[in-house]
Amino acid sequence: MNSLIAGVILILCLSSYFFGRSEARKLVTQNIKLKALPAYYGYYLSLWCGLPALIIFGCWSLFEPTIIKVLILNNFPQIESKDLFYEQTLSFFNGNFSGEITNEIKAASIKYSSINIIAQNSKIVIIAAALIGSLTFAYRKIQKNNKARDDVEIILKILLFTSSLVAILTTVGIIVSLLFESIKFFSTINIFEFIFGTSWSPQRAFVRDASAITPEELLELQDAFGSVPLFAGTAFIALIAMCVAVPIGLFSGIYLAEYASTKARKYSKPIIEILAGIPTVVYGFFAALTVGPFFRTLGESLGLTVSSESALAAGLIMGVMIIPYISSLSDDVINSVPQSLREGSYAIGATKSETIKKVVIPAALPGIIGSILLAVSRAIGETMIVVMAAGLAANLTINPLESTTTITTQIVMILVGDQEFDSPKTQAAFALGLTLFIATLILNYIALRVVKKYREKYD
């Protein structure tokens, strides 16, 4: 049904383009001087035909299910689990219901079918009315020989502007979805317990119904959500990753920018950048199945106990993943240091490495720091490597051979599979997500500012 309506609208759009164009040409034969090319009258009619109808159609399809649900459930105030009841009604209506058929379900499904018919019919009527109304309006305008091009351009400009608003909408969506659940979470769990508590065991919060938590249970839950071990684990793994990525990335960047021949640069730069294009789940697989066991056997031969899900393996592989981010950014930054600075240094007798160490790097330092900050924000937001290679237990440890857990791992672990909404456990994932969002936002903001300032200095 819906695809039929959409198809009809689109076909009307297309035909109204040709209709508008030929109408405009007719005007020309009557020796009227057009104010725009005939094609613009076609576009004008087509836009007026399609846009209002499509907007109404889209909004209607989006809100129809919810409105019908509310309308039906209002008739059955005595039902307790409303969502389940409604789902049963729907599946009964569609003829694939298995289970006990109650009278309420039958009644609701009859109600549903009548509302559905009303909804379908009124949808068709309203869309048809919109189509006819807007088409007549546009047709009259064409007959008056309006400035079709200007009008089309105004409509298009509004369209362009709306699509650029999607970015703002996404940000609002992220903030709303994170805040909404986090506020519910912090209304049951003390925010200071969350930030400063040192024991993380959300599996204790297996509560079916958040409204049914007794005060004793709530008191007991208070210290189940101390996220310090997660923050510490995240920072620790990011630190290991940076210990790998910063030296290798920085030296690669320097080498590629200052020493490598054009040919070596041409081949080695894309190879290093492959590392950034490999999906993180591949790194996770490699870390979990190859690097982890390798460290374990290596540790055993040295007489050390290494967990097979060690922070070291996860951090090391994450570091490898980050190398290209640091190397290509610092390569760019070093390349944009003016040649005159280097030449000045050579002129007073410095070797190439002395020039790099004493002149180029200090000049490029803000840019390099910016690239490192961006890399840190990638490291703390990285998910799959730590989910697959770091552990699940929240240990507060600084031994890289033990397993630790991170913010992202816990979000995935909490939300994987079926989750009941409205339990403190699920809300905790959103609270962690909010923390992550804020942390990366701050890091990115500082990094972008630093890089921008630096660029302005030499451009």
Added chain:
Amino acid sequence: MTKEQRLKKRYRAEKRFKMYGLISVSLAVIFVLILVQNIFSKGSSAFSRTMIEVEVNYDSSLLELDSPINQNSLKDADFYDLAVESLLKIYPAKDSKEERQILRLFSPDFEFEIKDFLIKNPNKIDQVVPVKITASDDIDQLNKGNFPRDLPEDRRRVSNYQLNIYDNLIEKEKINKKFNNYLFTKGDSRDPELAGIGGSLMGSFFTIIICLVLSFPIAIMASIYLEEFAPKNKITDFIEININNLAAVPSIVYGLLGLGILLSVMEFPRSTPLVAGITLSLMTLPRIIIPCRASLKAVPPSIREAALSVGASKFQTVFHHVVPLAMPGTLSGTIIGLAQALGETAPLILIGMVAFVVDIPSSPVDPSASLPVQVYLWSEQAERGFVEKTSATIMMLLGFLIVMNFIAVYLRQKFEKKWN
């Protein structure tokens, strides 16, 4: 220290410094090679499948058919007894325990394979015909040399008795390998020898198509607006800051967005490519807008001025001249953005694409997995067979990514005009 000594020291430092750089670059390159080599060596064996040839006696009395023999009655028939009867003949068994071990040499789907053979060749009824049946994962791995045979029996998955049968079958040349078409045509399964990426391939395909349809037009329109029409004011600045920040938000946050808004508020169907596509398109949008704007910016102002000077309107200038010239750059930016979306896992896990789906999805609203999620799911499995399947999936995924990136580079090099 004399002057010469100091100079020598400085030159040594110079050499050392250069060496550090060279070592770093080589380390990065070596790591790429190790990773690729590791995946390929693990995954290449997944493309073949071990088959055991068995003489099957298609005895129609065992099928208990009450209607005349035709395709439909064969489809409904129960082939289990017939299959077991023929399979047990491959080697003498003392007791029911050994019989069970014999059956465990084959994949659990043996009765269907025997049935399918007869449906394809209905004239073979009441004849004894050699049929090739998929071996179980253990035999498959043994045949590929992934299971060491010299371990004590209790640490092996294959018993001594099964090993004897295996050697006997090898001697009679009854065991051979064929190309593993199951890998591409089957959906997920708990048995590694029957598991395939058909379902996740379709899931990824639908997801990427939806992502492309949603993000490409919006990204181009947004970047045209910001680059060509936007007045310099607070709103424009705010949009720009938003786009730059969104491009750096961790992908898992988009998963939370999809879960919190698309699934729980708007009640879209869970685990489907539709939700995955919408979520990923929100994530990809800023990542496409940034290269699109860069390529619009790269079109020199003289083009615009020339068009305007012959009387084109601002819109005509942009849509007839600037956008076509920027197209190679925008397309290659879009393809690279889509390649990133194709490899994305974490947001898909949050919107429930980790469900165990056997059926191959036929539309974007069917539950399904996607390639990277399949990698994650299989990597959690213990069986050795899944390791090679996972590696093979990664090979496919990397193959797609390489092709996409290659197209992007080609578009840019071939069609992009060099100004200056």
